[in-house]
Amino acid sequence: MSHAPLHPPMTSDSTILGRCPDCGAEIEPYQSLIEFEEADGTTGVFAECYSCDEVVRPE
Secondary structure (H helix, E strand, O other): OOOOOOOOOOOOOOOOOEEOOOOOOEEOHHHEEEEEEOOOOOEEEEEEEOOOOEEEOOO
């Protein structure tokens, strides 16, 4: 049984993290699962794609 909300709350923040590399769906900030620092100092993100039900690195 998944504990993820079926319909996450709508926000006025239109910033997206990127798109799913598998299906192209937009990945919103509330879908973020973990953020980490890359070797070059940038921030990497893994997020859940609700469209294809996969953990992805938004592009």
